Amino acid sequence: MNLRSVSTALIVGLVLLLTGCATVPRAPPAPPIVISQNTWRQVDVEIIAASQDAAGQAGVYARGSMDHWRLRVYEQTEETFIPWFSSYWTxxxxxxxxxxxSMSAGDDQDASANRLAVYLQEQYRGRVLAPVAVEIDPDAIMQQSTQFYVQLLGQHFQRIAQRHGVPAEQMNQHLNGxxxxxxxxxxxxxASLYQLVRSEPLTALPAWLALQDKIHTARVQSSQAAMASVAKRTSEKLQAQFASRGVASAAAAAAGRVAGLLISVGVAGFRAMAHESDRAEMEAQLRHNLGTAFDGAWLGIMKNRETGVMAAVYYLSGQIETNLAARPALSATVYSPPKQHERQQPSNLRP
Structure with missing residues (x-):
């Protein structure tokens, strides 16, 4: 063997030696993680408790927002609706x-009152509720309260998974059921519970939009009666005023054109003066009637479990509790972490 062959052999041997030293033995695969039936049962119990806790905190948030909405409605009513309604020309x-x-309805005076109720509701909505809704309204409060509830749920789920050593992918699969x-x-x-907590914002979830629309429609239908009693009393009062004005118009017609014009002007002037003298009392009565009606409507929007601002939270919490309680007993499951190239996108549930 010549010198060149010996040198080549030494170099190859040295390279092989260095390569072998640099090679790190592969770590053995992680042992499978066993999730027992009792663990899943405890996870479900804690999910229900987490939902109840989140619902309670969302209720506190909704109450504060509803108090702010009520204050703004009162302010807008005082500033715009009452002065408009109590003015002479209105x-x-x-x-x-x-x-x-009345002439269109004939003997059906209830029809006249109902038509006036619709008109007054439109005016109240346009002059009070719509301007306040630019800032805040029950629909916005319901969405914000539900979003808060869902965010709290997600935080609870992370802690539950950590507490019981449940991998994120396995917890997500559980919530998806x-x-x-x-x-x-x-x-x-x-929508599943997993889809719910992963939706940011809630409006990205079609099922939430359907639920929101269902609750909003029911709320509108139930709240229309709030103004009806005020409108009907107002209608009866105005009908009585109209009857007295009809007598004055008949007297003016019988007195002839010139005299009738003077009588009509005199009656109108008298009505204007009488109106101004009675305006403060009228506004006080209207303020009382509107306040009573609105307080009743506010309480319904706050407390009603089917149409109120917490209706979506109550619905979701009820669904979670009912569906978890009805689930069959879970058998123990074995979870093996996926290989690196098989891992899903990062989840918001990280144990």
């Missing part, structure tokens, strides 16, 4: 509308 205009409604919204076909009207 009263004249309403009296004319009552007269027209719990229906949180079930409004029937088509499928976008249904």
């Amino acid at each position: 009263q004249e205009w309403l009296a004319m509308k009552v007269g027209w409604y 719990v229906l949180a919204i079930t409004l029937g076909p088509p499928p976008p009207r249904n």
Whole structure:
């Protein structure tokens, strides 16, 4: 063997030696993680408790927001609606509308009152509720309260998974088996608990939009009666005023054109003076009537479990509790961590 061959052999041997020293033995695969039936049962119990806790905190948030909404509605009512309603020309205009409604309805005076109720509701909505809604309204409060509830749930789920050593992927799979919204076909009207906590914002979830629309429609239908009693009392009062004005108009017609014009002007002037003298009392009575009606509506929006601002939270919490309680007993499961190239995108549930 010549010198060149010996040198080549030494170099190759040295390279092989260095390569072998640099090679790190592969770590053995992680042992499978066993999730027992008792662990899953305890996880479900804690999920229900977490939902109840989150619902309670969301209720506190909703109450504070509703108090702010009520204050803004009172302020807007005082600043715009009451001065508009109690003005002389508005009263004249309403009296004319009552007269027209009465003539159109014939003997059905309830129909006249109902038409006036619709008109007053439109005016109240346009002059008070719509401007306040630019800042805050029950629909916005419901969405914000529900979003807060869902965020709290997500935080609870992370802690539950950590406490019981449940891998994130396994916890996500478990949550995906719990229906949180079930409004029937088509499928976008249904959503799992996993889809719920992963939706940011909630409006990205079609099932949430369907639930929100369902609750909003029911709320509008139930709240329309709040103004009806005020409108009906107002209608009866204006109908009585219109009847007295009809007598004055008949007297003016019988007195002839010139005299009748003077009588009509005199009656209008007298009504204007009488109106100003009675305006403070009228506003106080209207303020009381509106306040009573609105307080009743506010309490319904706050407390009603079907149509109130907490209706979505109550619905979701009820669905979670019912569906978890109805689930069959879980058998023990074995979870093996996926290989690196098989891992899913990062989850918001990290044990």
